Amino acid sequence: MGVPALEVLGISKDFGRIIALRGVSFSVQSGEFVSILGRNGAGKTTLLNIISGVSRPSEGEVKLFGTDPSDRENKAKLAVISHEMFLYGNLTAIENLEYYSRIYNVPNPKQRIETVLNDVELTHRRFDLVATYSRGMTQRLTIARALLHEPSLLLLDEPFTGLDQHAIGMLITLLKKQKEMGRTILLTTHDLHTANELSDRYIVISKHKIVMDGLMTDTNPDAIREKFFSAEAGGIDS
Ligand SMILES: Nc1ncnc2c1ncn2[C@@H]1O[C@H](COP(=O)(O)OP(=O)(O)OP(=O)(O)O)[C@@H](O)[C@H]1O
Numbered sequence: 318m319g320v321p322a323l324e325v326l327g328i329s330k331d332f333g334r335i336i337a338l339r340g341v342s343f344s345v346q347s348g349e350f351v352s353i354l355g356r357n358g359a360g361k362t363t364l365l366n367i368i369s370g371v372s373r374p375s376e377g378e379v380k381l382f383g384t385d386p387s388d389r390e391n392k393a394k395l396a397v398i399s400h401e402m403f404l405y406g407n408l409t410a411i412e413n414l415e416y417y418s419r420i421y422n423v424p425n426p427k428q429r430i431e432t433v434l435n436d437v438e439l440t441h442r443r444f445d446l447v448a449t450y451s452r453g454m455t456q457r458l459t460i461a462r463a464l465l466h467e468p469s470l471l472l473l474d475e476p477f478t479g480l481d482q483h484a485i486g487m488l489i490t491l492l493k494k495q496k497e498m499g500r501t502i503l504l505t506t507h508d509l510h511t512a513n514e515l516s517d518r519y520i521v522i523s524k525h526k527i528v529m530d531g532l533m534t535d536t537n538p539d540a541i542r543e544k545f546f547s548a549e550a551g552g553i554d555s
């Protein structure tokens with residue numbers, strides 16, 4: 318095995334008096350698909366923000382492909398899909414994607430833009446301002462924008478939110494394709510069956526720590542739900 322795609326080394330994060338993460342460590346090999354599971358407030362988004370370099374840990378460090386997340390080369394290797402859309406409402410879909418193609422130096426941008434728009438089924442709305450899109454359409458364009466530069470590591474924070482059943486199927490197919498291409502993927506979701514369908518491995522965070530880290534084939538989603546998401550266990554990890 319070569320250098321891991323991702324190493325999370327003893328990460329803790331506090332927001333003033335609020336504890337978000339405590340001593341979280343794991344590593345992910347290239348090509349692995351890992352689902353991060355946990356109740357509301359468990360620390361999943363905080364973890365992805367630290368991995369992508371948006372937020373700094375209070376303690377510990379992260380390595381992407383063996384180096385610091387802030388390394389210029391890592392920016393080109395990474396894609397983030399989160400609640401932040403990173404899209405300009407006053408530009409059309411095409412204009413947004415042209416802008417990101419320039420930032421990421423995407424080769425053959427015209428062709429690549431056509432491909433990603435087709436992948437998320439937005440070709441027919443490509444000349445419309447993003448401000449006029451529905452929520453699900455905006456989410457689809459966010460996915461197209463993230464995949465545009467063919468990143469090696471994808472960080473997906475609840476990417477199914479706001480998508481209809483058809484679009485959920487479309488994203489699942491896209492993610493399976495990404496996996497076949499050898500991309501490394503970290504996904505947070507509350508949909509344990511989708512996590513099971515897509516991932517090789519799952520990590521459960523509870524009360525700011527990793528409480529389970531195992532292979533999907535060795536478990537079943539209902540057992541995880543029963544243990545960590547049941548009504549008796551409470552709804553929020555604060
Ligand atoms: N900017 C912030 N300022 C203060 N507290 C924060 C901030 N961001 C997160 N927190 C706190 O850190 C904890 C973890 O939050 P986080 O958003 O990482 O949870 P999550 O697992 O993503 O939850 P959800 O499933 O609801 O998305 C929570 O207690 C939250 O209130």
Ligand SMILES: [Mg+2]
Pocket residue numbers: 361362363474
């Ligand atoms: Mg979250």
